[in-house]
Amino acid sequence: MSLPTDTLAKAANQARGLAIDAVHKCSSGHLGLPLGAAEIGAALFGSALVHCPEQPRWRGRDRFVLSAGHGSMFLYAWLHLSGYEVSREDLAAFRQLHSKTPGHPEFRETPGVESTTGPLGQGIANAVGMAVAGKMAAARFNTPDHPLFDSSRVFCLAGDGCMQEGVALEAMEFAAHQQLDNLILIYDANDVTLDAMADKTQSLNAAARFKALGWDVQTIDGHDIEAIVKALKKARRAKSGKPQLVIAKTVIGKGIAEVEGTSKGHGEGGAKFAEAARARLGLPADEHFYVSEDVRAYFDAQKKRSARVANKWQRSYKAWRTANPALAAEIDTAAKAPSATQLLAAVPVFPADAKHGGTRAAGKDVLQPLAAQLPLLIGGSADLYGSTLNYIASSGDFEPATEANSAAVAGGRAGRNIRFGIREHAMAAIANGIAYDGLFRPSVATFLVFADYSRPAMRLAALTKLPVVYIYTHDSIGVGEDGPTHQPVETISALRLIPGFDVIRPGDAEEVVGAYAAALSREDGPTLIALSRQAVPLLNEIPAETRREGVLHGGYVAVRETTSLTHILIATGSELHLAVAAARELGSGVRVVSMPSMERFERQAPEYRESVLPSSCERRVAIEAGVTALWHRYVGPRGTIIGIDRFGISAPGPVIFKELGITAERVVEEVRALN
């Protein structure tokens, strides 16, 4: 079918009108991108994208990520035109309470929105993650008869804002190294940023930069629909093993003559010229949110065609399931996480004399049987497999297929371990992309102190309820000689503050089992497991099931008083051992509460929490090798907190613990001082 450019050009102008009307109505929002990229939208949603508005999560679809999330009306307008469940009323409720059209696109809120974007740069990395998932799915699930996962592509639209962000720059390098030729990045190059013309802050040769990284680059006029469609087609067909960049030169805010091409065109500034602009765009004066009959008819036909393509894929998928029951069973594990109990059962109890070089080493042992149980679990690390030990040993590295590795099932594109490079931020954002895709379950690893590097992506995982797992190790001053730059003191508490984000800091190998079971059975949000560098013994005096299941509750009675309760010691991670040792010395009225996860504990019923921390007992001491601020809640004004409200020190770990007063003796002292 030849491209109906006239209809698509009309659609582009009507999409402009939808954006103008929505922004004008609420006097808020960004017009620059929806107007400047209208022809890109027409080319994508009117031709290039293989998707199905009636089956928004159809697995064989192309993905589209609007990395420049502030241009959300672009997405809403084209989803509406394409026939997704985004009505005119939804468009008219742009940026209003409980609408389907929030200020920035939010995954789960709007059918067709593949990723929550707005914080710049993230969407590019999310798209890279989806492209990783695509390559991985093809390697693991394609069969010669049913190459189900070969055809889909990931499209991403980004502006200069995204292009300047470090997370995107990291992801671009990773994408090229990984030869993700199923990724098509469209650079809305309009030479303008929010504050000013882009040449106030950048002067690079973008095409040369991308080529140096290993991308294929095309440069086109971003208002020439035919040229865009052609470029996207070429990109889709590329067999170069290179991710595809299309630099589309556009005029920001195009359609509102008074502001177009300038930074004034970026936000809602142009809305006041709406009336004249609408007239020039050929929109009727008396109807807002206008779409012409012919444009509707075109997209209705498109929608029907899309459904046929999707249904054909679904039939092929069914045939594949019948022909490959083992693979089908594997893919089905994506739909529902096993229960924590099932996961606990998969890990043998450690022998009483087991020794581990830190809970990180226990993590390594726990990971292996769980990785067998969870075939879609993926591990990754930011150049710290050797330290975080989260490598799935039964598999190999995820890497471009080569003659050398294509024979080995373990590695290559089927490899379950992703080497992200020293790119913590992109690692977490790419993991989000894998989680958005929804087939694989990503876990990633680095030193805990570098959680700060990946925090913006972790926040988005929490906001979007993505079940990403972070295995972050070297969790305290126990890091030792590497010193304060590498010792988390505030990091754990700062992560606890992110709504919906679970932090678990297990105290021994059995608590590590509980932590993994909790994290991997969670479906509605991310979990970080904080593991120690330094060795900690097994707490054999506490039954293994108590430790394991205790973690699921977030906090539990680890050592129960044997006479009437006089004091409660509360501790996490390696400090649990200090509490237990102190309790032994202090006598029979002392209870030790292990509190590996405040967030999980707070989700328990009030009765349970009261049973663990009876309010009648106000003599309490909390011990954690980190900042004290969050512990006031648990010890109250009559309690004491042993912690570290300063940065760490470079010295051997045990020396630092002593220097900073994180010792069993100190616990004993503080408890006695309470009397």
Add this chain to the structure above:
Amino acid sequence: MSLPTDTLAKAANQARGLAIDAVHKCSSGHLGLPLGAAEIGAALFGSALVHCPEQPRWRGRDRFVLSAGHGSMFLYAWLHLSGYEVSREDLAAFRQLHSKTPGHPEFRETPGVESTTGPLGQGIANAVGMAVAGKMAAARFNTPDHPLFDSSRVFCLAGDGCMQEGVALEAMEFAAHQQLDNLILIYDANDVTLDAMADKTQSLNAAARFKALGWDVQTIDGHDIEAIVKALKKARRAKSGKPQLVIAKTVIGKGIAEVEGTSKGHGEGGAKFAEAARARLGLPADEHFYVSEDVRAYFDAQKKRSARVANKWQRSYKAWRTANPALAAEIDTAAKAPSATQLLAAVPVFPADAKHGGTRAAGKDVLQPLAAQLPLLIGGSADLYGSTLNYIASSGDFEPATEANSAAVAGGRAGRNIRFGIREHAMAAIANGIAYDGLFRPSVATFLVFADYSRPAMRLAALTKLPVVYIYTHDSIGVGEDGPTHQPVETISALRLIPGFDVIRPGDAEEVVGAYAAALSREDGPTLIALSRQAVPLLNEIPAETRREGVLHGGYVAVRETTSLTHILIATGSELHLAVAAARELGSGVRVVSMPSMERFERQAPEYRESVLPSSCERRVAIEAGVTALWHRYVGPRGTIIGIDRFGISAPGPVIFKELGITAERVVEEVRALN
């Protein structure tokens, strides 16, 4: 003088020996870089660097930043050889408690260490900041007779770890755009990362990438001392207006044959082969931390030459001071910040009917008289001047000198406003670099929710006690329509947890004055000022001096009870108004405490704190439009916290406040429920 390459080659091997002995002694630390870059060290410290070990902070010196901070023994060895106050005993105490030679280089701990590094990528951005300071100093203080600030250069040594980090990638683009040809980056290209060969994670053409960004690039053999010296000389003399990259191909761990050139050479793995390696390096078997007489003699002579150069500069500086008393007075303001009282006096009290579009707009008004008072104060923004409003209006943009701007004193290289682009992380790390340099006082701005993007650099500012000021605006759900991705809820509390980091959230324009006075008078650490997007009125019922000075104390009695105290309401920022309104309704026994800065409040004497929050009054309600976790400390188990333990919503700001129950009515209800 011709280059004594034999002596320098010997010095390189002895520097290797120092690193081997130090790492071997404590069985900890990284050998890869100190060994692989030994010839680079010889070229730098033996020839290229213009510095003065006896005057480590001499203003005319070259700076050297070891971005690859894990290779700290490289730096300590060369500082020792150069004659800095780093003794053999200090080297032998590598990574031990209270030594001058911590695991990663720490600013303030070791003479000659220009920047705290270790978290990868930061050092490159720090070096960019120092280069900015150099260009700025030259523009502002050079005179034709005394071009004091023209000669110094910033050298930075970085490996693949730094080169892969987003913060470095952002900074590289910024450096090229800003034409910082006083920056010389040496890329220790050894093809190895911690986990594996670098080709497992990268495959870019580094030279082409840097050229595309706008850098000059040389590629050399990193073990050829003559070639390195020549390349650095060429880089120093470049007048291309481009930052200078020297790609030095090296062999990691060179000198320990068993591990060199592999990832095993990166850490301490090679230490076990120390004895054989030392022999091959020509080091005596019976003396550790060995330096030969001729090498000592060479560096002693170098040190004397350095002192002559520095002293010559100091004489020139004295003459410049005499000839330019106004400039001298200006430069002297770098030595000591004005007191908070002085700063408060510089800002007129706002008229009672003053209206501001948010405390951010008040910030704009407060900034201008303070910028006049503080000539070395620099403002910057990550493409959000239009929203954060922190532009120093009396000056222009910092940008490369052009014919157009060189005449205007306001802008060009003398401009006091830095457009960082959409690069929040580099912005904060470059600000650290400016602060390390110590001449200018950096303040930077973006949306508060994006503090997460810059957090790793903020942590380092706190760790290193750098007086950077962050003017981060749009501080709550008051952001409104932009929605949860742009609404901080946990951000403020998460920043409060960083040791030594002050957060101030002022409640009206006069509290903003106090916030700026507090931040800009602080010399021993960073301060973030959180400002609102939405308008808040002046709290005229509270005297202006009470509000201003109250902020300096962190918390203060804003509204005092007029009968016996029954309840305390505690609030920050825009919620202070809700507390005041509620108190008005609740009656005469209610006190309102404004708590703009928990950190400053905690530094007050216990008596003061008790006077503000008498422990006898347990009926307390805290109100803040953010997570509640930190408020337990102030309300205790009998109090109530009104906050937001979830993400925000996209809707008009006032609608969200109502939807989430952050209202004066709710405060009244909760107080009554306490009775």
